[in-house]
Amino acid sequence: MADKKVCIHYLDKEYLVPYSLTIIKALEHSGHKFKIGYGCGNGVCGACSVIYRLDSNPALKCSLACQKIVEDGMYILQFPYHAADKRVYDLENYCLDKNLITTVFPEIYSCISCNACTKACPVGIDVLKYINFARQGDYKRCAETSFSCISCNLCFSNCLMNIRQFEIAMLARRINGRYLMEKSQKLANRVKEIDAGLFDNAIEDPAMMEIDDVKKLYENRNFEK
Amino acid sequence: MYSDKMKDSIKLVEKNREKNISVAVNRLDLKQKEELLSAFHPDYIHQQFKKLKIGENKGEKVPLELLSLLEGRSRILDKDLDLSRPDYDIDVLIIGGGGAGACAAIEADNHSSSVLIVTKFRIGDSNTIMAEGGIQAAINENDSPYIHFLDSFGGGNFKAKKELLKRLTLDAPKSISWLEGLGVEFDRCDNKDILTFSGGGISRSRMISCKDHTGLEIMRTLKDEILNRRIPFLEFTSAIELIKDEKGKIAGAVLLDMRREKLVICRAKTVVIATGGSGVLHYQGFPSSNHYGSTADGLVIAYRAGAKLLFPSSMQYHPTGALFPNNILGSLVTEKARSLGAILVNSEGNVFVHPLETRDVLSAMIIKESKAHGVTADGKRQGVWLDTPMIDLINGEGTIKTQLPHMYRMFMNLKIDITKEPVLVYPTLHYQNGGIEINVDSMSNIENLYVAGEVSGGIHGSNRLMGNSLVDTIVFGRIAGRNAAQKAKDIVLSRLTINHVEKFEEEKKAAGVINDRSSPELLPSYSKADKE
Numbered sequence: 001m002a003d004k005k006v007c008i009h010y011l012d013k014e015y016l017v018p019y020s021l022t023i024i025k026a027l028e029h030s031g032h033k034f035k036i037g038y039g040c041g042n043g044v045c046g047a048c049s050v051i052y053r054l055d056s057n058p059a060l061k062c063s064l065a066c067q068k069i070v071e072d073g074m075y076i077l078q079f080p081y082h083a084a085d086k087r088v089y090d091l092e093n094y095c096l097d098k099n100l101i102t103t104v105f106p107e108i109y110s111c112i113s114c115n116a117c118t119k120a121c122p123v124g125i126d127v128l129k130y131i132n133f134a135r136q137g138d139y140k141r142c143a144e145t146s147f148s149c150i151s152c153n154l155c156f157s158n159c160l161m162n163i164r165q166f167e168i169a170m171l172a173r174r175i176n177g178r179y180l181m182e183k184s185q186k187l188a189n190r191v192k193e194i195d196a197g198l199f200d201n202a203i204e205d206p207a208m209m210e211i212d213d214v215k216k217l218y219e220n221r222n223f224e225k
Numbered sequence: 226m227y228s229d230k231m232k233d234s235i236k237l238v239e240k241n242r243e244k245n246i247s248v249a250v251n252r253l254d255l256k257q258k259e260e261l262l263s264a265f266h267p268d269y270i271h272q273q274f275k276k277l278k279i280g281e282n283k284g285e286k287v288p289l290e291l292l293s294l295l296e297g298r299s300r301i302l303d304k305d306l307d308l309s310r311p312d313y314d315i316d317v318l319i320i321g322g323g324g325a326g327a328c329a330a331i332e333a334d335n336h337s338s339s340v341l342i343v344t345k346f347r348i349g350d351s352n353t354i355m356a357e358g359g360i361q362a363a364i365n366e367n368d369s370p371y372i373h374f375l376d377s378f379g380g381g382n383f384k385a386k387k388e389l390l391k392r393l394t395l396d397a398p399k400s401i402s403w404l405e406g407l408g409v410e411f412d413r414c415d416n417k418d419i420l421t422f423s424g425g426g427i428s429r430s431r432m433i434s435c436k437d438h439t440g441l442e443i444m445r446t447l448k449d450e451i452l453n454r455r456i457p458f459l460e461f462t463s464a465i466e467l468i469k470d471e472k473g474k475i476a477g478a479v480l481l482d483m484r485r486e487k488l489v490i491c492r493a494k495t496v497v498i499a500t501g502g503s504g505v506l507h508y509q510g511f512p513s514s515n516h517y518g519s520t521a522d523g524l525v526i527a528y529r530a531g532a533k534l535l536f537p538s539s540m541q542y543h544p545t546g547a548l549f550p551n552n553i554l555g556s557l558v559t560e561k562a563r564s565l566g567a568i569l570v571n572s573e574g575n576v577f578v579h580p581l582e583t584r585d586v587l588s589a590m591i592i593k594e595s596k597a598h599g600v601t602a603d604g605k606r607q608g609v610w611l612d613t614p615m616i617d618l619i620n621g622e623g624t625i626k627t628q629l630p631h632m633y634r635m636f637m638n639l640k641i642d643i644t645k646e647p648v649l650v651y652p653t654l655h656y657q658n659g660g661i662e663i664n665v666d667s668m669s670n671i672e673n674l675y676v677a678g679e680v681s682g683g684i685h686g687s688n689r690l691m692g693n694s695l696v697d698t699i700v701f702g703r704i705a706g707r708n709a710a711q712k713a714k715d716i717v718l719s720r721l722t723i724n725h726v727e728k729f730e731e732e733k734k735a736a737g738v739i740n741d742r743s744s745p746e747l748l749p750s751y752s753k754a755d756k757e
Contacts (some may be wrong), residue, residue: 007534022552033752035483036461039350040516042556043635044441048349067638069552077234123634143410146725148438149631151445170449174408177446181410182417190364190398197396206375207387218379219255222369223428 006072023050023065023076027124037078041066043123046152052076062154064122082153087167094175101142101175105168108135110161117155117165123148127155134168141209142169143176226550226640231649231670237574238610238647245568246615250579258586267542267652268442268687273476273509274538278736279712279729281533281670288538290506291521295528296733297744299726300465301479304488308468308721311477311492315339316713317706318477318491320464320497320523323351324440324695325678327447327701329497329709336710341491342451342458343480345518345747349448352501352515352656352679353698356440357631358424358561360699361692362397362574365421368429370394377693380426380583381658381686384536388665389684393693393700400699401433401486409446411435412628422564426583432692437559437629440695462489463522463747466672466726467496467530475512475530475674477721483747494716495673495709498523499702502657502679505749512555513654514546522745523680527661529729533670535682536659541689544569544587546653548608550639555653558611559632560584566619569650570610571598577609585688587682588652600649608651613643658685667705673712677705 005016008026015030024038039047048065055073065078097103108131117127125148132161133142146169155165193199206214227235253261263269274286279296287295317333319326322344333340340347364721373394378385401419405411411433414420421430435442436753451458461483468490470476475496480489498525504515513519528534545558563569568580569587571594578590591609617624625644627634636643660682667675678698683691733740 020550020552025552028752031753033748034517035748036346038517039346040355042355042440042514042516042553044631045350045354045516047347087457088453090453145441145722147410147436148277148634149445150441170445173410173442174446174449177405177408177410181415184364184405184419186366187362187364187398187401187405188419189366191402194370194398200384203370206378207391211383214375214378215255215383217373218383221372221375221428224423224430 003220005204006070008070009075013175017070021070023068023070024048026070027076036080037065040098043067044150046150049152049154050076050078062120062122062158064152067122076120079153087164089171091174091178094179099137101139101168101171104171105164107163108168111135111163112161116158116160120154120158122152122154123150125149130172131163131165134172139172139175142172146173156174227646229516231600234572234574234610235647238570240614241570241574242612242615242618245570245576245612246619248576250576252579252582253586259718261589261593262585265593266585267511268539270509270583278656278738279732281531282537286301286538288508288540290508291463291503291524293740293742293747294521294525294744296738296740297525297741297742298530300481300743301723301726301731302491302730306479306488306723308490308723309488311721313341313489313491313725315341315491316494317497317666317709318343318493318495319497319499320478321501321678321680322348322458323499323501323678324353324444324447324698325463325702325705326497326499327444327451328674328699329499329677329706330451331447331454331712332703332706334454334456334705336708338710338713340456341493342456343462343464343491344458344460345463345483345522347460348451348458349444350516350518351444353440355516355557356695357437357513357557357559358564359422359434359439359692360401360443360695361427361431361690362401362433362696363394363429364398364401364433365420365430368431370397372429373397373431376427377690378686380690381688384686386683389663392665393684393697396700397696398697404443404446404699407446407450409435409443422561423581424560424564425581425587426690427581432564432622434561436627437561437631443695463745464526465745466723467526468492468721468723469530469725471722472719474672474716474718475717476525478542479723492718492721494713494718495675497675497677497705497709498527498661499676499678499705500680504654506746508540508654511542511548511652511654514543514557515654517749520746520749522747524660525745527669527671527674527676530674531671532654532674533662534660536687536691537682539658539687540654541584541656542588542652543655543657544591544652545611545650546655548606548651549602551603552585552639553635556635557653557655559629562611562613562616562629562632562684565616565624567611567615569614570612572600572609573598583688583690591650591652602649606651608649610647611650614645614647617644620702656689658687658689663701666708667701668708669734673716675705675709677701
């Protein structure tokens, strides 16, 4: 079992690789040195989006190369880059335009609910759901539903109506963080205190003490329960 | 997924779980800490370090792998470069597109400077985006920047440059406000105010988070801001050497467009190095939690230009790196899991250490405990258990899925349900505690060369606390960007030169150093072809 190999295809060549490797590790095993398409290796940066087909099934599938385990008969294609501009906006415009998302991304109305976006998402987000929230103006729920998004671009790449789902989600989250989430009273108070100089060189400042006194203070400090 | 032997060990963990929740273990005192570190921490294994023979830190020990690069051979020595007609001519060149680089760019842009970011991969490809647990800021009433300073100074073994740490702890709350202004969504608790919790060596509830995607949430917001402002950047472009002017001031960099395999000259009045860490150099053969590009490039080009390093031999090993299965070897298992109550137990299901000691203590303890009471993974490495099912037991069902969604998914992909089973962990190379020394203006000893983020040295002493790196990248990223932009207004550069590169090579010859390894490294040697 330890020696079991599968056959993968990359850049017109065939390779036999151990069956349990991720696509990234399998390609390195095959001698490939990544200059593009490899980021965190941990499934959070979206750098390694790939599309693939299988010998047994010609349907185009997509995933993250650092997470997806190889399958026998896999034909792998990395995105050399993502061929699109980014829709630019000014977050402050939300103050005057509460429908900012549909203003910046009017194509959101073209959604035909085919769910290709959800099927393409490698981190399991219900993309169609958050697009519906965005269309309805419920930016908070759009933000919450899309939270795990890593901007891998696979949703947009699979959308028949060219909707930029992950960009829409990004705007919803920024609106949520800046305008919709509850303002922190304790944060505001602390910033005021710091600006007023409350923490500038007072007697209890350990930065002003002798090293032995700091060490004693450190060892004897109490921990909040 | 787990082997039969592992499953037997897990049975012991489960048997002891209820009892272990209330087991009290004392934290080590300073003397015990020093004894433990000297005996078991990788930084104390002297054969793994060697003295530099050249440069500003001559005579000082650094890790072998880093030494090989610092004393390596410049990639431009045999190249005929025309510096008289640069391809770019700007105010602020920012090398690195992670958290610190992005913050520097935004601040420089605020000061109407002409900015260019160059990054080896894409904007956001960084260690910042991988940070999970949280960011520290003293915002609670029972807390203060003094206590934040004390925790951090002691946690760093009293070695940090006090003025830097003071700046960090004072600016931390404002950094949170600034990030919220950009749209970052920090977790709230029931009373609707910001949720806080504790971490290793931290005496107050000071950690602020975005579930276990704190770095992702911050980095993607910063990246979106950079794109909205249309700040110019070059992706897949490394800085392979710094350029100076004839008066010794920094004056730009030689860049390599890695896709087109072309050299590009950038003339700049100021430079900000924000190139991150060195984890994929895999010191002492440790696995690493770092991203693909963490090859210490910024350290190398700055050192060659005459920069002074501080604590270059101090590395942080995150105590809980994933050990099993092999596909996630070295991946981060966030400290937040322990903040939420998960504890470390050995192969017999027994507690052996306080779960919230500082990271250097925990790593040394786990290395020690794994030898005697470790669980074997894949027949080679030994580790200990992080008892994750405790989290839901203590905080209520669903806590893991709500607060640690990334961790849950990462293990579930590999058929391990962390709500039901513990995970195997072992220290992983995680963070470079030292780096290019900076002053409180975020400037190095080279005029107009600013440094920010993980590549800088002096803020964290010889051990960084959880959540202090994210706040460091924001605070000093902004300071570097602001200062670089303001300074650039008055700078007049004289003729560009890369003489310092030839001088460095001559210094090598004079010191008897024979090292033809091309540096900076740029890409790690993972491919099978590289290894042969």
